[in-house]
Amino acid sequence: MQLIKLLILFCIVVVLSGCGSPEERAAAYLEDAQASFDAGDYTAANLEALNAAQIEPKNAKVRYLLALLAEQEGNGRAMLQHLEVAVAEDPEMVAARVKLGTLYVYAQLYDLAIDQLRVAEKLAPGDPDVVVLSGLLWLQQGDLELGLTKLNDALAIDPTHVDALGMKAMALEANDPDQALDLLDDAIGRLTDDDEIRALRNL
Numbered sequence: 305m306q307l308i309k310l311l312i313l314f315c316i317v318v319v320l321s322g323c324g325s326p327e328e329r330a331a332a333y334l335e336d337a338q339a340s341f342d343a344g345d346y347t348a349a350n351l352e353a354l355n356a357a358q359i360e361p362k363n364a365k366v367r368y369l370l371a372l373l374a375e376q377e378g379n380g381r382a383m384l385q386h387l388e389v390a391v392a393e394d395p396e397m398v399a400a401r402v403k404l405g406t407l408y409v410y411a412q413l414y415d416l417a418i419d420q421l422r423v424a425e426k427l428a429p430g431d432p433d434v435v436v437l438s439g440l441l442w443l444q445q446g447d448l449e450l451g452l453t454k455l456n457d458a459l460a461i462d463p464t465h466v467d468a469l470g471m472k473a474m475a476l477e478a479n480d481p482d483q484a485l486d487l488l489d490d491a492i493g494r495l496t497d498d499d500e501i502r503a504l505r506n507l
Contacts, residue, residue, distance in 0.1 A: 330359040334366055341369060346376050364394035371403060383407065391420075398428045405437050409444050417441055432462040436471065443475055451475060 324332075337352035350373050356366045371386035384407055390400040405420030421441060424434045439454030452475055458468040473485075 326359050330356045330363060330366065333359070334363070334369065337366075337369055341372065346373055349373060362389060362393045364390040364397055364400070367393070368397065368400050368403075371400070375403075380407065395423070396427055398424050398431060398434065401427075402431075402433045402437050406440065409437070409441050412444070414441065414445060430461060432458040432465050432468065435461065436465065436468045439468070440471060443471065448475060448479075 333352045333356035337349045337356060340346075340349035340352060349369070353366055353369050353373060356363065357370065360366060367386045367390040371383045371390065374380075374383035374386060384404070387400050387404040387407065390397055391404055394400070401420045401424045405417045405424065408414070408417035408420065417437075418441065421434070421437055424431070424437065428434055435454055435458040439451045439458060441451075442454060443451030452472060455468045455472045455475070458465055459472070462468070
């Protein structure tokens with residue numbers, strides 16, 4: 305009798321584990337993946353995100369997280385592919401557009417980067433990440449003055465924006481290294497736990 309009860313309980317567990325719509329199961333995997341990513345466990349995050357992608361291969365949030373994981377691995381090709389799907393499936397995902405635009409800038413595909421920037425500016429004109437993308441685009445095209453103006457605009461919105469601080473310091477370094485160091489020293493004073501700023505200061 306005890307064995308029969310255990311078998312029935314096992315069957316119930318198996319049935320319940322398969323319950324839920326594909327959307328619900330994908331969402332559960334994504335939630336676990338995001339939690340693992342936030343905790344710095346990228347291996348677990350990648351596994352859970354891939355499980356979600358198997359269920360919903362065109363889920364923009366899943367693809368964006370996979371892009372962030374690819375970025376951690378230094379896999380630019382996979383990052384690009386995931387971001388392109390994310391943007392195609394959710395055209396209003398600003399974060400994905402900024403990441404995609406940034407990749408295009410570094411690949412010197414400036415027309416494609418501008419396309420992403422223009423849409424992002426319409427969706428979120430006050431987003432400092434969007435403004436930083438604009439600054440990066442101008443700097444990479446050789447317009448130091450306009451690039452710095454955009455980075456200053458981003459820092460006016462968010463004085464702790466690490467990417468803006470780093471880009472500004474690197475842009476200033478060639479012509480005014482002392483000002484670049486002062487900028488980084490000030491940032492270190494305000495962002496005492498940010499290793500990226502300290503790393504830039506020690507270059």
